[in-house]
Amino acid sequence: MTGHLTPPELHELSDGCLAYVQPDGSWGWSNAGLVVGDGASLLVDTLFDLRLTAKMLEALTPYTRSAPIRSLVNTHANGDHCYGNQLVNGAEIIASTAAAHEMTEVPPAMLAAxxxxxxxxxxxFRGFFGAFHFEGIEMKFPTRTFDGRLDIEVGGRLVELIEVGPAHTKGDVIAYVPDARTVFTGDVLFIGGTPIVWAGPLTNWIAACDLMLGMDIETVVPGHGPVTDKNGIVQVRDYLSFVQSAAVARQASGMDAFDAAREIASEIGATGSSFAAWGEAGRISVNVETVYRSIDATHQSPDVVEQFRRMALLERG
Ligand SMILES: [Zn+2]
Known part of the structure; x- marks a missing residue:
């Protein structure tokens, strides 16, 4: 884990959109975004702990002083996108109904423990999340939920919230700013790191990539990793399609899911594809489990501790 060694970056994108990027985008090092309107702004996601979120809010002060954050969108339920909510005052907190429900499932105290x-x-777990401080977090839940789509007005600007989950999690949402041709994708995009498909099916996530590829966008802010464009979406789509067909074939042949993950991992390494060099390659074990469940509803995936154990095993080689 190197993220804490590299300072966060605040990128001014076109037309009053900002990306707060935390290198290196690996476990827990998530991104956030700000859409600045006339007298009000919208924050896309908070960070994994209070210290990181406070630092971000301070970095955003030159923009939020005259345009306070009136809306906070949590793109999904993972803690690295909502555990800092309690530091944002005076804003409505918006999420999909499914994400709001899922937020109750992994309280910060569980990660602290x-x-x-x-x-x-x-x-x-210290190996994955040891750099973060989960003490003192009191989860502040969404105050407004929606299903499907919701248009938000932020200081005279339109932000379109589009639910694309279940994919990465049960209730993933992307935030599209048409007048800036910019989309904040949450964890529907990992750039330079391997996507992890907790909920799936993978076909939903592939459909989300296709939806974004069909949109009028120039700038793409992922949930993890550097700011990108449509090329970044294509790479994630390619990875997911590859894993989907490789896992479907192995499930059909009766192969055990973890054996399949090991085989697909070495196949990816041999392809020379762009995703062969991505970090967090062990996530393939979770992704294959998700494909198996999507084909066979009776397939039992191991518990979350075992899932992390397998990811660590695969990354140790
Ligand atoms: Zn994340």
Whole structure:
């Protein structure tokens, strides 16, 4: 984990849109965004802990002083996109109904406990999340939920919220700013890192990529990794399509899901494709589990501790 060694970057995009990017985009090092309107602005996501979120809000002050944050959108339920909500005052908090429900499932106290646990489980979770501080977080939940689509007006500007999940999680949402030809994608895009498909099906995520590829956009702010454009979307789509067909074929042949993940991982390494060099390659084990469940509803995936154990195993090689 190197993210905490590299300072965050604030990028001024076109037309009053900003991206707050936390290198290196690996586990927990998420991005956020700001859309600045006339006298009001909209924040896309908070960060994994209070310290990181406070630092971000301070960096945004030159923009929010005259245009306070009136709306906060949580793109999905993962803590690295909503655990900092309590530091945003005076804003409505918007999420999809499915994401708002999922936020109740992994309270910050659970991550605090896992990263403090003694022995192997604690070591495992400290390896993934040891750089973050989960103490003192009081989860502030969405105050406004929607299904499908919701148009928001932010200081005279239109922001279109589009639910594209279940994909990465149960209720993924993207935020599209038509007048800036910009989309904030949340974790429907990981750039330079391997996507992780917790909910799926992968076909929904591929459809989300196709939706974005059909939109009038120039600038794409992913949930993790550097700001990109439509080329970044194509790469994620290519990875997901590859994994979908590779896992479907192995499920049909009766192969165990973790064996399939190992095989597909080495196949990816041999393809020379753009995604062969991505970080967090161990996420393939979760992704294959998700494909197996989408084909066979009776398929039982291992619990979350075992899922992390398998990812760590695969990345150790
Ligand atoms: Zn994330």
């Amino acid at each position: 896992l990263t403090k646990a003694p022995g192997e489980v604690g070591d495992l």
